[in-house]
Amino acid sequence: GAGVSQTPSNKVTEKGKYVELRCDPISGHTALYWYRQSLGQGPEFLIYFQGTGAADDSGLPNDRFFAVRPEGSVSTLKIQRTERGDSAVYLCASSLISGSTDTQYFGPGTRLTVL
Amino acid sequence: KNQVEQSPQSLIILEGKNCTLQCNYTVSPFSNLRWYKQDTGRGPVSLTIMTFSENTKSNGRYTATLDADTKQSSLHITASQLSDSASYICVVRQDSNYQLIWGAGTKLIIKP
Numbered sequence: 001g002a003g004v005s006q007t008p009s010n011k012v013t014e015k016g017k018y019v020e021l022r023c024d025p026i027s028g029h030t031a032l033y034w035y036r037q038s039l040g041q042g043p044e045f046l047i048y049f050q051g052t053g054a055a056d057d058s059g060l061p062n063d064r065f066f067a068v069r070p071e072g073s074v075s076t077l078k079i080q081r082t083e084r085g086d087s088a089v090y091l092c093a094s095s096l097i098s099g100s101t102d103t104q105y106f107g108p109g110t111r112l113t114v115l
Numbered sequence: 116k117n118q119v120e121q122s123p124q125s126l127i128i129l130e131g132k133n134c135t136l137q138c139n140y141t142v143s144p145f146s147n148l149r150w151y152k153q154d155t156g157r158g159p160v161s162l163t164i165m166t167f168s169e170n171t172k173s174n175g176r177y178t179a180t181l182d183a184d185t186k187q188s189s190l191h192i193t194a195s196q197l198s199d200s201a202s203y204i205c206v207v208r209q210d211s212n213y214q215l216i217w218g219a220g221t222k223l224i225i226k227p
Binding site: 004040041042043044045048056058059091093101103104105106107108109 | 119147156157158159160161164166204206212214215217218219220
């Protein structure tokens with residue numbers, strides 16, 4: 001596609017439920033990143049994929065968070081037993097290669113609200 | 116601790132005026148510094164990427180400067196337009212990993 005797309009754009013769930021957030025990167029981009037952004041803050045790094053493998057998952061806050069990218073394209077961020085503190089905008093970005101000066105292209109984000 | 120601090124937190128200027136946003140960082144080892152523009156409800160869009168050896172980089176009406184000695188950067192916006200209203204985020208990449216250290220952003224409002 002023309003850009004990074006994320007679905008759903010908004011997700012409202014109840015505390016304790018499981019959610020999946022999807023990211024479709026730009027075609028051909030090998031690197032994919034997930035970030036979380038709270039109101040009035042810059043994005044917080046969660047996980048980075050190079051191809052199908054998670055090259056760096058040090059930003060995942062705990063084991064309730066998990067992400068996959070099985071075919072090296074679409075990625076899914078999975079959150080188990082959601083908590084109110086998980087409410088944020090989840091941003092996905094992709095880049096053509098992963099180099100020090102790679103430009104990351106961001107999707108519009110998924111706004112997650114945990115009631 | 117690796118940190119990126121931006122000032123001011125918010126800024127209101129009249130259309131047509133210039134403004135300068137500031138960024139100080141303590142990230143080490145340093146790889147590069149980026150400025151992103153984020154419209155409300157949208158993902159960030161890259162404006163500039165500057166490495167250690169670059170002092171100035173322009174992108175249209177946006178000019179970024181970098182002083183790697185004092186660990187400071189600025190983003191200057193010339194002849195502001197209403198569409199410049201957005202958050203401007205300073206981001207520093209460490210040389211040792213793929214993570215980007217993000218500032219909290221400056222919220223810029225351009226008034227007609």
